[in-house]
Amino acid sequence: MNDATIVVAGATGNLGGRIVKALGERGARVRALVREGAAREKLQRLQELGATILSADLNNTSEVTKACSGASCVVSTLQGLRDVIVETQTALLDAAIKAEVPRFIPSDYSIDFTKFPYGENRNLDLRREFHKGLDKSSISATTVFNGAFADMLTGQMPLVLFKLKRVLYWGDADQRMDFTTMDDTAAFTARAALDPSTPRFLRIAGDQLSARELAVAVTEVTGEKFRVFRAGSLGMLGTLIKIARTMAPGENELYPAWQGMQYMRNMFDGRAKLEPLDNDRYPGIRWTKARDVLSAVRAMQSNRP
Numbered sequence: 001m002n003d004a005t006i007v008v009a010g011a012t013g014n015l016g017g018r019i020v021k022a023l024g025e026r027g028a029r030v031r032a033l034v035r036e037g038a039a040r041e042k043l044q045r046l047q048e049l050g051a052t053i054l055s056a057d058l059n060n061t062s063e064v065t066k067a068c069s070g071a072s073c074v075v076s077t078l079q080g081l082r083d084v085i086v087e088t089q090t091a092l093l094d095a096a097i098k099a100e101v102p103r104f105i106p107s108d109y110s111i112d113f114t115k116f117p118y119g120e121n122r123n124l125d126l127r128r129e130f131h132k133g134l135d136k137s138s139i140s141a142t143t144v145f146n147g148a149f150a151d152m153l154t155g156q157m158p159l160v161l162f163k164l165k166r167v168l169y170w171g172d173a174d175q176r177m178d179f180t181t182m183d184d185t186a187a188f189t190a191r192a193a194l195d196p197s198t199p200r201f202l203r204i205a206g207d208q209l210s211a212r213e214l215a216v217a218v219t220e221v222t223g224e225k226f227r228v229f230r231a232g233s234l235g236m237l238g239t240l241i242k243i244a245r246t247m248a249p250g251e252n253e254l255y256p257a258w259q260g261m262q263y264m265r266n267m268f269d270g271r272a273k274l275e276p277l278d279n280d281r282y283p284g285i286r287w288t289k290a291r292d293v294l295s296a297v298r299a300m301q302s303n304r305p
């Protein structure tokens, strides 16, 4: 049991809700900081998880300072573009500092963007921009780097092409990439939130697989032969990103096509690879393998009428 109080901003979100659950399971007191007008069913779910709901305008420092008062860590799982990741998160940070909260976990949960320069990944540049203020502040910050959410392997991430029985790659089929499920990321982040002595960066990966290894895993899980398919060189991907950004800029969208391609390039070029890993920092976390994620979806598909 743990009687620490943790504030989770973005608790109504996908990762945020999982972190609230994981904190509750460890006996922490959780304050879910939500914005006014948040969906009722999401609030009910958070209440069922034992969280105290605090509704506030996150840009209102005095409201958020009150919500953070007495907490030992603020965990941000906010998602958005500059107005959220830089501006609202900065307002949240200021309030946490004013409330004398000692620790802050920013909404990063990504590949290691400290390993490549500004200008290669728009969404991660926003986090980098937020870090500039964070690192100058008096609060003790910890970023969790988890690679890509493994859950996306079966859908959002265009790597495993189930219908074509191909695993797509750019550049090198043997370049390993990091994958961690949302639940494992949440379980680890909850432990980090309750740990008073975390370093500035923590790196985790439930699995590390190359495109070739992924093809073997999908073949084993499905019983059907999957082969790797080379989409092109990393240089070609860079050119495609420029073309896509010119033709379909979607600068106000979170994930325009070119943004997804930027993540792909960062993963396949190997610089954002996570090492050394902090997987063993907390006992009792069972890391989910890519095979487990693929098997679960396969089982669901075959149970469909």
Ligand SMILES: NC(=O)c1ccc[n+]([C@@H]2O[C@H](COP(=O)([O-])OP(=O)(O)OC[C@H]3O[C@@H](n4cnc5c(N)ncnc54)[C@H](OP(=O)(O)O)[C@@H]3O)[C@@H](O)[C@H]2O)c1
Pocket: 009, 010, 011, 012, 013, 014, 015, 016, 034, 035, 037, 038, 039, 058, 077, 078, 079, 080, 084, 088, 107, 108, 109, 110, 111, 146, 147, 148, 149, 152
């Ligand atoms: N590594 C990966 O592969 C990967 C993949 C996806 C996400 N992520 C990262 O994980 C983190 C969480 O993402 P997610 O998918 O869980 O996001 P999500 O489901 O979209 O949730 C975002 C949360 O932020 C809240 N929010 C957004 N703008 C706000 C504002 N102006 N004021 C107050 N609350 C606001 C939302 O509140 P409402 O419910 O009221 O809208 C929601 O609770 C992000 O850092 C994201 O980049 C990583």
